Every structure is written in structure tokens, then in C-alpha cells.
Amino acid sequence: MTKAIISVDHFTMKFGDTTVIDDLSFEVRRGETFGLLGSNGSGKTTTIRALLGAYIPTAGKLTINGKPYRVDGSVRLGYLPEERGLYKKESVIDTMVYFGRLKGMSARDARAWSQQYLERVELGDKAGIRLDKLSGGQQQKVQLGITVMNNPELLILDEPTKGFDPVNRRLLMDIIEEHQKKGATAIYITHQMEEVERLCDRILLLKNGNAAAYGTVKEVKKKYGGKSLDDIFVEIYGGRDNA
Amino acid sequence: MHNLGTVFSFEFLRTVKKKVFWISILLFPVMIAAIAAIAYTSGKATDEALKESQSEKFSLAIVDESGVVSPQLIEAFGATVKPDREAGVTAVKSGQVDAFFYFPSDISKNPVEIYAQDAGMFDNSKYDAVAKLLLEQSVSSSVSESVKAILQGNITTNTVTYKDGVEFDGIKTMIIPGIFLVLFYFVIAMFGNQMLNSTVEEKENRVIEMLLTSVETRTLIIGKILALIVLGLVQVLLILIPTILGYLLLKDQLSLPSLDLASLTFDWGRIAAGFAIFVLSFLFFTGLLVTIGASVPTAKEAGPFIGAVMLLIFGPLYAASLFVSNPEAGIVQFLSYFPLTAPIPLLLRNAIGNLQPHEALISLGILLVCTVLVVNLAVRVFRYGALEYSRKLSFKEILGKN
Numbered sequence: 001m002t003k004a005i006i007s008v009d010h011f012t013m014k015f016g017d018t019t020v021i022d023d024l025s026f027e028v029r030r031g032e033t034f035g036l037l038g039s040n041g042s043g044k045t046t047t048i049r050a051l052l053g054a055y056i057p058t059a060g061k062l063t064i065n066g067k068p069y070r071v072d073g074s075v076r077l078g079y080l081p082e083e084r085g086l087y088k089k090e091s092v093i094d095t096m097v098y099f100g101r102l103k104g105m106s107a108r109d110a111r112a113w114s115q116q117y118l119e120r121v122e123l124g125d126k127a128g129i130r131l132d133k134l135s136g137g138q139q140q141k142v143q144l145g146i147t148v149m150n151n152p153e154l155l156i157l158d159e160p161t162k163g164f165d166p167v168n169r170r171l172l173m174d175i176i177e178e179h180q181k182k183g184a185t186a187i188y189i190t191h192q193m194e195e196v197e198r199l200c201d202r203i204l205l206l207k208n209g210n211a212a213a214y215g216t217v218k219e220v221k222k223k224y225g226g227k228s229l230d231d232i233f234v235e236i237y238g239g240r241d242n243a
Numbered sequence: 244m245h246n247l248g249t250v251f252s253f254e255f256l257r258t259v260k261k262k263v264f265w266i267s268i269l270l271f272p273v274m275i276a277a278i279a280a281i282a283y284t285s286g287k288a289t290d291e292a293l294k295e296s297q298s299e300k301f302s303l304a305i306v307d308e309s310g311v312v313s314p315q316l317i318e319a320f321g322a323t324v325k326p327d328r329e330a331g332v333t334a335v336k337s338g339q340v341d342a343f344f345y346f347p348s349d350i351s352k353n354p355v356e357i358y359a360q361d362a363g364m365f366d367n368s369k370y371d372a373v374a375k376l377l378l379e380q381s382v383s384s385s386v387s388e389s390v391k392a393i394l395q396g397n398i399t400t401n402t403v404t405y406k407d408g409v410e411f412d413g414i415k416t417m418i419i420p421g422i423f424l425v426l427f428y429f430v431i432a433m434f435g436n437q438m439l440n441s442t443v444e445e446k447e448n449r450v451i452e453m454l455l456t457s458v459e460t461r462t463l464i465i466g467k468i469l470a471l472i473v474l475g476l477v478q479v480l481l482i483l484i485p486t487i488l489g490y491l492l493l494k495d496q497l498s499l500p501s502l503d504l505a506s507l508t509f510d511w512g513r514i515a516a517g518f519a520i521f522v523l524s525f526l527f528f529t530g531l532l533v534t535i536g537a538s539v540p541t542a543k544e545a546g547p548f549i550g551a552v553m554l555l556i557f558g559p560l561y562a563a564s565l566f567v568s569n570p571e572a573g574i575v576q577f578l579s580y581f582p583l584t585a586p587i588p589l590l591l592r593n594a595i596g597n598l599q600p601h602e603a604l605i606s607l608g609i610l611l612v613c614t615v616l617v618v619n620l621a622v623r624v625f626r627y628g629a630l631e632y633s634r635k636l637s638f639k640e641i642l643g644k645n
Contacts, residue, residue, distance in 0.1 A: 049452075052455075052456050054452070054455065054626075069456075070459075071245070071246075071455070071456065071457060071458055071459045071462075072245055072459075073245060077456055077457075079452070079453060079456045080453075081452035081453060083449045083452055084449055084450075084452070084453065085448040085449030085450045086448060086450055087257075087444070087445075087448060087450060088448055089257075089261075090257055094253075094256075094257070098249070098253045099453070099457060101246070101249040101253075102246050102249055102250075102454075102457035102458050103457055143453075146453065147453075
């Protein structure tokens, strides 16, 4: 069995009197693409923020490579959060180089990589332009580039296609597949079931802070009588708004 | 402190790359020079216009009950003497003369009365000037030059003071330590807003979550603070250098007071204390403003806080005379030790020389401890407030996080 890169062990998260996650345990194996699924407010983003140290768990332990996450360069992380943005008044290339350097690249390598990436996504001539002068779709491409800088071994993508146009969605899928081939581990947080079917090896469906279903896509489907993931989602979350 | 250099250079370079940074800094000495030039030109033009109006001839009638005004001068001015005040006033009203001066019997107690044709708000001053000139010239013809100088207030003094048997000039000694007070004022006044906004921006732009998974909060905050400090120093140099050059080049043209640099006295103890107070105060307030910025969701909501901080920093200036006259007063001691108000009292008292060494050491200690605390608080607030995109963190929440 492949060794776990991420371990969430009896994780509970409370905000005041509200329990968002209640005694949740799961693992993400090295090299797999893991789907963290659930309706709005089911605790997906909270789990990731706690994993990355932004929230302190009420109880339980969340580790990456066997220890709580710290920004010390020991894990090459590519994180695309749900709430995302960029330094609007800085140039595309300066922003990308800054993040590249924070991720451990030299200034020269970060600049070269950024320029190459921008050429690939047809933004080569926009490198020196301020980010707020780019369209929303162009900014998404830059965010995606920053996420995958320095060849991440762990990709965490929180609703990555949210607000993406079809062109950028295709680009994102291509990039994820490229990193899958390189052996990167990916956590894919979404409620777009067709993307999950295409990309994910194993999935966890969160409901009311608990694991409603957990296993390979095939196992989960089998458990629900061979239904599609869309149907399973509707069955689990019932009449709740899952837009 | 992995990545500290990266954060520092990014924060520093992105500010100095902005045109607005250079415009705001370079505009400052230009504005000061422009204001000085306007004041000088305006003053000169006013003096010239006044002299011109005073030399204008006008017909004059006089009643002198004081007996001070010299009959020869009355004759020289071509003035007519009226029998009484009513006759003089009537002569003005009828247009017979332009002006009538009534000198009462006791001019030390009663005002000289002037009745005249309106010549416009500015030119009306010529009547008052001529009335005073008549009195001055009448008196000065009968007294010595020395008495005349005393009466005109044209006496100068030259004071030599000694301290411990050695010649000592308090004013010349306070100039160098006093520079730190001026520097602190300019740096905070011009840079406070940027300090406050330096941590709000990332929250407003929603870049914070990506950032905090790439760099430690402490490194980010310290990198930002270091960049702000260096930017502050750059700003100080960019203000000082043109100001000094401007002074040296335009000193004579603008009739600026001459400053003999060779005669300045260097009290190294006070200079060192001034420097230490300046640096720690700057660090403390940078940390404080960064903390405030980190606790609010938008720059708009950060705005009101800057007013409160500025009031605390510069409010003690209203008690400046007390710092000079009564440094032992309870309020002076409180303002000197309380970190939020300490910079101005400490820098001012250090400049004038009544800040005792033990007071300087205690207040520096307090500032140092508070600076460390406030930087830690900034890290804490930024870390836990980072994902609060739409609301302010309460003090209870900040302290309640484990």
C-alpha cells in the first residue's frame, strides 16, 4: 500500500458553538488525486485551512509527511485557495517571480519559468503589465501558474474551476494531468462530479462535518448500487442547495 | 526567517518603483521652497507697497493737545492746525483735507484719533504710519542715538553662558538632537498611511491565503516592517538632501538665517539618545500601525485608526511649553513614559536637555519591550485575521487564540 502523504486523524473543528467538522479521519496517499467533495458549508475548505495551519483544530491531528504543515520549504506545495487574488498593482512577472522565490526558486529560475509559462498560456506579451490591467480569465491563468511553480509535490486545489471560463478549465485539467504524470499528489475540492470522475483516484464526501462516503471512485459507486457520482451526490445531500 | 530577504526586497522595490512615492517625497521640499518663496515675495511686495503709500502726499490737518508734535514738522508736512477736534473732523467730511490727526493731551493713555478719506483697505494704513512718524521724529530730535535705539527696540545682546566652568550654548547643543524630533514628525506624518495599508492590501486583494502557505507570518510581517523602516530612511534622506542643498543655494536670495555649522556643539550622549528614541519610536509605531492594518478587512475601515494614532503621537505637542518649563510635572512624566505618547516628549526633552539619563534609559526600555510585544501582536493578528475577509477581529478574539 502506498504511504500516506496526508493524514487527518480524529479532526474536530468548532467555531464558537458551531461544530463544522466532527471527528473526521482520512488519508491521502502519495501520488494519488484525491477528491474532497461536499455541498456548500460541509467543511471542505475548513479542513484544508486546518491542514495548512490557517486554523487551529479544536481536536485531532492533521499532518503532511508526518508532521503539521509549516512553511519551511520541506514540502513543495501548490495551493489554489477558494478565495484567491493577486497583487493588482504589481506587474505579472514581478508577482510570479516573488511567489517563485517564496517557493524556493532562484530569481533567475523563477523569471525564466514564468516567462515560459506565460508564453504557453498566450500571455507572453503581458509579462510587464500590471495585473489589474488583465482580464479576469488572464488573471486566472497567472494564479494557476503561481500555483504550479517549482514543480509542487502536493497540489491542493480548492474549487479550482470556480469562475474559470472553458479555455482556462481545459488548461487547468491539462496541468493537473501533467502533474499527475510526474507523480504529484493532488487534493481536488469541488462539487463538479464530471471533473471528479475524470481526475480522481479516491474520494471523500463530507456531510455535516463527517465522512458520508470514502474510498476509490469505484468503491463508492459500488456502495451506492452503481449510481453515477452525480446521483450519489444528490442522494447524500438530498434537497440541499448544492450549486 | 526563511524568505525574509525575498519579502523585504519585494516590499521595498514595489514601493520605490511607484511614481507616487517619488512624487510625494520630492514634492515636499519643493512645496516648502515654494511656500517660503511665496511668503518672501509677498512680504517684500507688501513692504514696498507700504513704503510707496507712505510716501504719497496727502493734505493734513492737526490738533495737538499733547504738545509732543514739533511745530517745525507740522510746517514741513504742510499740515494746517485746526482749533479743535470738531473743526478737523468737519474739514475731512467736507473734503477740505484728506486727513485729520487729533493728538490727545495724554497720548500714553488715550489713542491718537485719525479721521481721513477712505483710500482703500490697504492704503488707509498710510495715515497711521504718518501719525506715528510725526511722533517718532518729534521725539527723536531731542534725544541721543542710544535712547532712540532703546525706544525703537533696536538693542541687541550677546550672552555667554557657562556650565561646569566651560562655555556652553544650550541652543547650539539642541540643534542636532532636535533633528530627530523633526525627522520623526515627517516620517510618521508622511508614512503612517502606508504602514497601515501594508497589511490590509493582501486581505483586500485576496492574495493572503496563497501567500501564507508560501511564507511564515512572522517572516512576512518582519520583512514588511524592515522594508518600511528602510523606506522611511530613504524618505528622510530624500527630504534632507534637497532641503540642505536648497538652503545652501538659496540662503542669501531668500534672506534665510545664517547657520554657522562650525559653531554647532555636539553632545554625543544626547545625540545617541535622540537616535535611539527615534529608531525605537519609529519601530513601535510601525508595528502598531501594521497590527491595526492586519485586524481590519479593508483600507477604508483602517482609515479612522490613523487619526487616533496621530492624535496620540502628536497630541503632546500641545504641552510642549510644560516639557520645557516643568519636566518634573506628573503629566510630563506620564507622557514621557507612556509608549503611545512618549516619542514627542522624549525627543523634545532630549533636545532641550532636561531628559535625565535614567529617564531616557527607562523610557527606551519601555519602548523596546512594547515594540517586541506589538510586533508579536501584529504577527498574531495577521495570522488569525488573515482569513477574516469581511469583519474586524475583536480584541477578545485576538487574545483568545491559542
